[in-house]
Each structure stands twice: as C-alpha cells, then as structure tokens.
Amino acid sequence: MNLISGFGRTAFAAAGFAVALWPMHPAHAQDPDAPTHSGQVIEPQLERRTIQVPRIDTEDFEVGAYAGILSVEDFGSKSVVGARLAYHVTETFFIEGVYGKSSVSDENYAQKALPVFSQREVDLTYYNISLGINLLPGEIFITDNWTLASAFYVIGGIGNTNFDREDRTTINLGVGLRILLTDWFAVHFDMRDHVWESDLLGTNKFTHNFEMHGGLTVFF
Numbered sequence: 001m002n003l004i005s006g007f008g009r010t011a012f013a014a015a016g017f018a019v020a021l022w023p024m025h026p027a028h029a030q031d032p033d034a035p036t037h038s039g040q041v042i043e044p045q046l047e048r049r050t051i052q053v054p055r056i057d058t059e060d061f062e063v064g065a066y067a068g069i070l071s072v073e074d075f076g077s078k079s080v081v082g083a084r085l086a087y088h089v090t091e092t093f094f095i096e097g098v099y100g101k102s103s104v105s106d107e108n109y110a111q112k113a114l115p116v117f118s119q120r121e122v123d124l125t126y127y128n129i130s131l132g133i134n135l136l137p138g139e140i141f142i143t144d145n146w147t148l149a150s151a152f153y154v155i156g157g158i159g160n161t162n163f164d165r166e167d168r169t170t171i172n173l174g175v176g177l178r179i180l181l182t183d184w185f186a187v188h189f190d191m192r193d194h195v196w197e198s199d200l201l202g203t204n205k206f207t208h209n210f211e212m213h214g215g216l217t218v219f220f
Contacts, residue, residue, distance in 0.1 A: 062086040068213025128159025168196040
C-alpha cells in the first residue's frame, strides 16, 4: 500500500513537471527559408503614353529640292540650289542623283589686276551620283506625344563640275540627317565636300569645296 501510494506521488510529480515545461516547447516548427513578411503585394499603377511614330512610305523613290551655301576654295562662298532624286534599295542603302547650280567670282583677283575668269562672275553647275548608307536610325522627341523618325547617313559618289567653260571630274563626300515629318514627307540637312583638281591659279592641286544645305523631299 505504501508502495502504491509512493508511486502515485511520483507520477503526480512527473506530470506536474511536464506541465510546467510545456510553455517552453515551441508550438510549431518554423521553416528558416520561409518569407518573414506578410501582406498583399501592391502593383504600381503606371500611365502608358501613346506615341505615333511615322514610318517611311512603302514607295522606294524620294524626290526633292534644296538650297544652301557653296564655298569654292580660293573664290569665296555663293548660294546654291539643286534637286535630288533617290532610290532606296533597302532600309540601309540608297542611291542618289543630284543636280546643283551656283556661281563663282574672281572679284578679289580682278581688283589686283589678276583676273581668272572671262567674266567677274560665272555660273557653276554640278551633277553626281552617290551611294548613301543609313547609320543611325532613331527618333526625335518634339513633345511627350509627338515623335519624328530620323536617320543619320553618310554619302559619297562621283560626278562633274562645270564653270568657266571647263569640266572637272568631282568626288563628293558628306553626311546628312533626314527627318520624317510624315510617312511620305521629309526634311534634310546635309554637308558635302566636293573635291576636284584645279589649275586656275597656276599650279595643279585638289581643292576642297564645302557645301551646306537644307531641303525637302517626298516619297512616291
């Protein structure tokens, strides 16, 4: 009887000790890799802009006119006007034909009793055919909702320049920027170097004759 009573007291003490330790045991095991944050993910509300970008018309021909300044080495600068016709072989390459008209004057030499031309001012005309390469097609942002397609290009070719009744084989090299105002109407800004051999001042030399002009073209 004493043995049973002692065993009961021992079991009661063990149960009490277990109950005392129970709060110290974690109720649930926690995954160390589980995320610690909670709550709903908020998606940002972004306002999307609608931008209209003109594209080159499906036709491959481009025709237009231009005006600017032509500087002839040793003879000063005069206005120049001309016309251009281009055929776009691909989106990268195009072939361009140009005809231009200007004038050249030997006024500075005539004042020193050293006239060069038969008249103080003579007409200058040139024509050439060139290969152009579109290098940097891009966009120009006018406003937040209005952009214009553009392309920077390099161009070079061969042709002829005539003034004072003489023809001179001419190589032209240059760069330009084409901006499409619509899918069929564009504006150009060009700089060209016309290189020809000249002996007008008594010695043969290659002259560099720079031209800057702007113009308008249409695709058809």
